[in-house]
Amino acid sequence: xxxxxxxxxxIAASAGALSRATGRGGxxxxxxxxxxxxxxxxxxxxxxxxxxxxxxxxxxxxxxTTARLLSACxxxxxxxxxxxxxxxxLASGVTAALLARKRSRRATGRARRRGxxxxxxxxxxxxxxxxxxxxxxxxxxxxxxxxxxxxVLMNLFRDQLDRYGELEAITERWxxxxxxxxxxxxxxxxxxxxxxxxxxxxxxLNVVLFGIDDPAVGRRELPHAADTxxxxxxxxxxxxxxxxxxxxxHWRCDGCGLxxxxxxxxxxxxxxxxxxxxxxxxxxxxxxxxADLEVVAGLGGLHNAYNVTAAIATAAALDVPAEAIGEGxxxxxxxxxxxEQVSLDGRTxxxxxxxxxxxxxxxxxxxxxxxxxxxxxxxxxxRTADGRDPSWIWDVDYEPLWDRIGSxxxxxxxxxxxxxxxxxGGLDPARFQVRESLxxxxxxxxxxxxxxxxxxxxxxxxxxLDLRAxxxxxxxxxxxxxxx
Amino acid sequence: MxxxxxxxxxxxxREMNIYADRGNIAVLRGRLRRRGLDLELREGRPGEPAPxxxxxxxxxxGGQDRDQLNVAADLIATKAxxxxxxxxxxxxxxxxxxGYQLAGHRYRTAAGxxxxxxxxxxxxxxxxxxxxxxxxxxxxxxxxxxGRLVGYENHAGRxxxxxxxxxxxxxxxxxGNNGRDRTEGAVANRTVGTYLHGPLLPKNPWLADLLLGWAxxxxxxxxxxxxxxxxxxxxxxxxxxxxxxxxxx
Numbered sequence: 001x002x003x004x005x006x007x008x009x010x011i012a013a014s015a016g017a018l019s020r021a022t023g024r025g026g027x028x029x030x031x032x033x034x035x036x037x038x039x040x041x042x043x044x045x046x047x048x049x050x051x052x053x054x055x056x057x058x059x060x061x062x063x064x065t066t067a068r069l070l071s072a073c074x075x076x077x078x079x080x081x082x083x084x085x086x087x088x089x090l091a092s093g094v095t096a097a098l099l100a101r102k103r104s105r106r107a108t109g110r111a112r113r114r115g116x117x118x119x120x121x122x123x124x125x126x127x128x129x130x131x132x133x134x135x136x137x138x139x140x141x142x143x144x145x146x147x148x149x150x151x152v153l154m155n156l157f158r159d160q161l162d163r164y165g166e167l168e169a170i171t172e173r174w175x176x177x178x179x180x181x182x183x184x185x186x187x188x189x190x191x192x193x194x195x196x197x198x199x200x201x202x203x204x205l206n207v208v209l210f211g212i213d214d215p216a217v218g219r220r221e222l223p224h225a226a227d228t229x230x231x232x233x234x235x236x237x238x239x240x241x242x243x244x245x246x247x248x249x250h251w252r253c254d255g256c257g258l259x260x261x262x263x264x265x266x267x268x269x270x271x272x273x274x275x276x277x278x279x280x281x282x283x284x285x286x287x288x289x290x291a292d293l294e295v296v297a298g299l300g301g302l303h304n305a306y307n308v309t310a311a312i313a314t315a316a317a318l319d320v321p322a323e324a325i326g327e328g329x330x331x332x333x334x335x336x337x338x339x340e341q342v343s344l345d346g347r348t349x350x351x352x353x354x355x356x357x358x359x360x361x362x363x364x365x366x367x368x369x370x371x372x373x374x375x376x377x378x379x380x381x382x383r384t385a386d387g388r389d390p391s392w393i394w395d396v397d398y399e400p401l402w403d404r405i406g407s408x409x410x411x412x413x414x415x416x417x418x419x420x421x422x423x424x425g426g427l428d429p430a431r432f433q434v435r436e437s438l439x440x441x442x443x444x445x446x447x448x449x450x451x452x453x454x455x456x457x458x459x460x461x462x463x464x465l466d467l468r469a470x471x472x473x474x475x476x477x478x479x480x481x482x483x484x
Numbered sequence: 485m486x487x488x489x490x491x492x493x494x495x496x497x498r499e500m501n502i503y504a505d506r507g508n509i510a511v512l513r514g515r516l517r518r519r520g521l522d523l524e525l526r527e528g529r530p531g532e533p534a535p536x537x538x539x540x541x542x543x544x545x546g547g548q549d550r551d552q553l554n555v556a557a558d559l560i561a562t563k564a565x566x567x568x569x570x571x572x573x574x575x576x577x578x579x580x581x582x583g584y585q586l587a588g589h590r591y592r593t594a595a596g597x598x599x600x601x602x603x604x605x606x607x608x609x610x611x612x613x614x615x616x617x618x619x620x621x622x623x624x625x626x627x628x629x630x631g632r633l634v635g636y637e638n639h640a641g642r643x644x645x646x647x648x649x650x651x652x653x654x655x656x657x658x659x660g661n662n663g664r665d666r667t668e669g670a671v672a673n674r675t676v677g678t679y680l681h682g683p684l685l686p687k688n689p690w691l692a693d694l695l696l697g698w699a700x701x702x703x704x705x706x707x708x709x710x711x712x713x714x715x716x717x718x719x720x721x722x723x724x725x726x727x728x729x730x731x732x733x
Contacts, residue, residue: 158502161502161503161638166502166548166549167548168548168549168550224501224506229498229499230499230550230551230554235550235554382728388617388618388619388636389503389636389638389681389682390636390682391503391504391507391636391681391682391683392504393504394504394506394507394510394683394686395501395504395506413724413728414721414724414728415724416717416720416721416724417686417687417721417724419717419720419721420686420687420717420718420721421507421686423514423717424507424510424511424514424686425510429717434717434720
C-alpha cells in the first residue's frame, strides 16, 4: 500500500512538471487531481504529516489575501507553513500543496544526508502548519478528508449562481459542516460577526468572532447587491446601524431580537488610504480591556480591513504573539490580481479582480478615492471559473464612476453586455470603446491613458488570467505561479 | 401636454432581485427616456397594496427560495386582488424566474409542500431533482419572424402550461419550461412569464418595446408608435449571446 502511494505521488508530481513545461498552466492543481484519483486517501495521509494541523479559509471574497496574511503571521513566528497556490482551492489544490511539501522535504533530507544541506534551518520533523484557501463549495469535502485545526468563514455574497446555487444553499452546507463530526473539539471556528449568515453558525463549537467596530467607515444604507437581509432565525427583515461591505455590518432583527454578537477581535479604528495602505487598531488581543494592537498593511480598502482582521483573529487563536502578527501583516504584498501593479508602455497598470457584485463594488469604492480622471479597462468573461451567467454586472454600482472617468475600454467574451450595462447605466456610448479582442483592448486602453498615468483594470477571474498572460507575453510581468 | 409616462409597479425589489432584475427596470426606463417619454417607479413592498391611481406595468423578479416563500404568502394576502384587477383590465405584467412561478396557480417544492401562486398565468410548477441551467435561445410568436429571444436560465422548477396560456416561445437552444416539451415561458393577454434572465430585456429590446407600447396604450387608451431606436449595442450583445449558446451545444 505504501508503495502504491509512493508511485501515485511520483506520477502526480510528473504530471505537474509536464503541465508547467508545456506551458499549459502552473501545475498548481493537476498533481493533486491525479493523486486524489489514484489514491483517494492521499489528502488525509499527506495532511497527517502536518504536526501543526490545517487551517481552512473560505469566503466568497478575500480567501487568497487572508491566507497570505495568515501565512505571513505564522512565518514571522518561525513556523513552517504549507499553503496552496492562489486559486488552486479545491481538494486537488490542497493535495498538490501537501505533495509538493513532502517532495521538497524529501529532497532536503537527501541533500542533508549527503552532507550538502547541513546548516540549513529546514527540519524534516513532523512540525508544519497548513494554511489553505478553500472554495466555498469544496469546504465540506476537504474538511471531511482532513480534520482542520481552525476554519475561518469570512463572508457569503452572491457569486456564480449558476455553479454554487443561491447563497442559502452554501450557508446550509456550512451550517451542516459546523454541526458535523468533521470539526472536532480541537477545532477553532473563526467567524465574521458582521455577516448575519455566519455569525451564529458555530453554536457549540470553540468560536472566535471578528468584526469591524469603527462607525466612521461604511455607510448607513445597504447597497443594491445586499444579500442576507433577512433574519436567519425568524425570517424578519434586518436593520443596520452600520453597513460596511455588501450586507456586512452591525445588524439586528427587530422581530426576534437576534443581533450581531460582540466580536472577540475587532477593528476599533480603520484608516483607509488608497489602494496600498491601511491602518487598523485591533481590540481584544489580550482579552477584554487588554492593550490594543496597531497594525499597518500594504493593502487598500475596507474589504482588506476585514481580511486583515480575520487573519489576526486566526493568528491569535493559533497563539502567534502580537509582535509576529504585526510584522507578518506589514510584510504582505497584494496577491496577484488584487490591486497588483504592473508597468506597461510608460503607464502603471493596476489589476483589480472583480468577479462578483460585492467585490466589484469594493474596487469601485477604492477607485473613487483615487485621483480623477480615471482610465478603466473592464473585462467580462463568462467561462466556468467566472460564472457562466453574466447577469451579475447589473447588480454592480458602476454609476458613481461616470463623473470621474477619463477613458473606458470594455472587453472580454461578453464585452457587449458591459456596453449595455454602462449605456443603460447612463454613460454615453461615445465615452467608451468596445474591443472584442483582449490584445486590442489593452492597446486601446493604454493609448487612452496619458503617459505616466494609471490604467485601472477590472477583470473577472479568467479575464485576469488572460490579461496577465498577455502582460507576460509583452514582458511586463511574470507568471503567477512563480510567486512565493 | 405633460410627458407620457408609464407607471411601473415593481414588486418586492428588495427580496426578489437575485438575477439582476434591476437591469430590466433600467431598460424599461432607458428606452422610454430615449424617446422623450418617462417611467414612474413605485416599489411594492411587503404588506403594501397597489399604489393609488393604479399601474400600467407590473414587474416581479426572481429571489432565493426562502425569500420566494415569504413573498408568496404576502403576495396572496396583500396584493392578489389588486393584481387580478390590474392585469384583467389590460395592464401589462412581466414575471421572471421565481416571479414567473409565483404568477402560476401553484408551486410544489422539493419537500412536497404546495405554495399557492397568483394564478394570473395558467401554469403549474413542480420542483425537479436538478437545476436547468445555461444559455437559452427561443423563437417567439409575439413578433414576426425571427422573433428571437436570448438569455440565461437557472431553475429547479418544471413548469407546465394549461389550456389558458400559450408559450412565450419555442426553445432553440436550452431547456425551457420543463426540459421536455420545448416550450418556454407563458403569455396570456398582456401578461408575460419567463425563465429568461441575463437580464431579459437588455439583449431583447423588441420585447421591451412591445411591453412599453402595451403599457402606454393601457394608460392613454390609444396606440403609441414607439419610434425605432439605434440599437447597435443591443444587437451586438444579442448576436454574441446566440453565438455563445450555439458554441456550447
